[in-house]
Amino acid sequence: MKQKHGGNIESVAKKYNLHSDNIIDFSANINFVGPPPDVYSRLKDNLESITKYPEVNSGKLKKKLSEKYGFKKENYIVGNGAVELIYILVKALNPKRSLIYAPTFSEYEKALKTVNSEIEYHYLKKEYQFDLQIEKLKAELTDNIDLFFLCNPNNPTGKFISKKEVKQILKHNEKHNIFTVIDEAFVDFVERNISAKSLLKEYDKLFILRSLTKFFAIPGLRLGFGIGTPSLIEKMNGFKDPWNVNVLAQKAGEIILKQDEYIKLTKKAIYNEKLFLYKELKKFENIEVYYPNANYIFIDLKGTDFTSTEVYENLAKEGILIRNCSNYKGLDQNYIRIAVKSRKDNNKLLEHLKSLFIINN
Ligand SMILES: Cc1ncc(COP(=O)(O)O)c(C=O)c1O
The missing domain is CATH 3.40.640.10 (Type I PLP-dependent aspartate aminotransferase-like (Major domain))
Known part of the structure; x- marks a missing residue:
């Protein structure tokens, strides 16, 4: 069955022969700070x-x-x-x-x-x-x-x-x-x-x-x-x-x-990270990045040579899980969504995107 949502860590681990602990999940929009x-x-x-x-x-x-x-x-x-x-x-x-x-x-x-x-x-x-x-x-x-x-x-x-x-x-x-x-x-x-x-x-x-x-x-x-x-x-x-x-x-x-204190601190942490990730993604000339009002970033891949499924698969092989948005009604193979995560994880994602979009161009 076609998966309708993000967060399918176990099935990705099985498909790409990875350990689920080594997968970084950018596909589910969960507060990266973790629970209080x-x-x-x-x-x-x-x-x-x-x-x-x-x-x-x-x-x-x-x-x-x-x-x-x-x-x-x-x-x-x-x-x-x-x-x-x-x-x-x-x-x-x-x-x-x-x-x-x-x-x-x-x-x-x-x-x-x-x-x-x-x-x-x-x-x-x-x-x-x-x-x-x-x-x-x-x-x-x-x-x-x-x-x-x-x-x-x-x-x-x-x-x-x-x-x-x-x-x-x-x-x-x-x-x-x-x-x-x-x-x-x-x-x-x-x-x-x-x-x-x-x-x-x-x-x-x-x-x-x-x-x-x-x-x-x-x-x-x-x-x-x-x-x-x-x-x-x-x-x-x-x-x-x-x-x-x-x-x-x-x-x-x-x-x-x-x-209350946790709410204040996490709002600040998420705001800082989303701005960082947004600004870094904006540096890629061939993608269009939408401002993340919540804790996820919507991206149009139209200027690249890749479909959303290709980007998804390229990253999944490396243990990075993103949301391929092609199964949303009203969207096509041009869109992906990524959750905002910690600086370390965000940097890892950026590194992989760089090698995909820049080296392969
Ligand atoms: C817009 C929206 N509403 C509701 C939900 C469901 O949230 P919950 O985990 O509380 O069932 C989601 C989950 O992805 C969502 O994206």
Whole structure:
């Protein structure tokens, strides 16, 4: 089966006869700083909790989320990763027709197919540098559409729209009775505050989705949450397993929400590294590098002699895993995405890219 996501270390290790420990993974957009150190020590101290069932519906964690981000506990739902909530949400809303843009995160489409929703695509165009054209989008958000997914910042392009622009879309969607989901999985990495959370007070047909696996580097534990109206949350609860979030993930959630100092320090570390990598990549004359608003860099290879699959394979052989973006709807063999990592890893990637693009030219 064609892999739809990054992070497939084991299959790459097998294919290229490498040891998985020697692979540097630039394909999954995980905070390179790693989880807050407290997570390791506190989870170790709580290992015996695996002999008990987790709290149904993650009540304690919801209370902590409400203390940190505002809103009532009843406005929250916690998921086994943000992705689980996408599937639960589409079941709860059961949209007849939906609109997503392309390219974007592929799980919206997959989830919508599970409820047989008809899907329309709004193509983000290279001629606009993949920036969302709000007026063009609005023209496609008609009365026929029941549900719209907005990924902000977008994966894989890293492009975002401002809160003011989000508001324009919400206002339009309210008029046309369209439910909007805003996936803010990478919002914590963006330098500006673009979260539409506060707009939940004005708009009912809105669900904000957050992942805790990217910024807090716990993709293996799985943890995400969503905020919506209590009636929507109640409906969503009816479509999920009561123990969907395991005890260790619930505990990790309580720990990471308190890590203000870690958040500040890692934001700075990621900002420094992304600027370094961005500037170094910009020195290659034959590729086009998009500014990394989040913690990943989107690259157009058009000026090179390589397809994205060739670049992917050349690097994979050397134990460097990048995201070949050719299987994103709306993209072709010209695009790759790389996560921002530590200086040592970034330098290794740059070295290999240099030998590929410069020596082979
Ligand atoms: C835009 C977007 N939303 C959600 C997710 C899922 O995150 P989680 O690990 O919390 O399920 C991803 C993962 O790649 C993503 O890129």
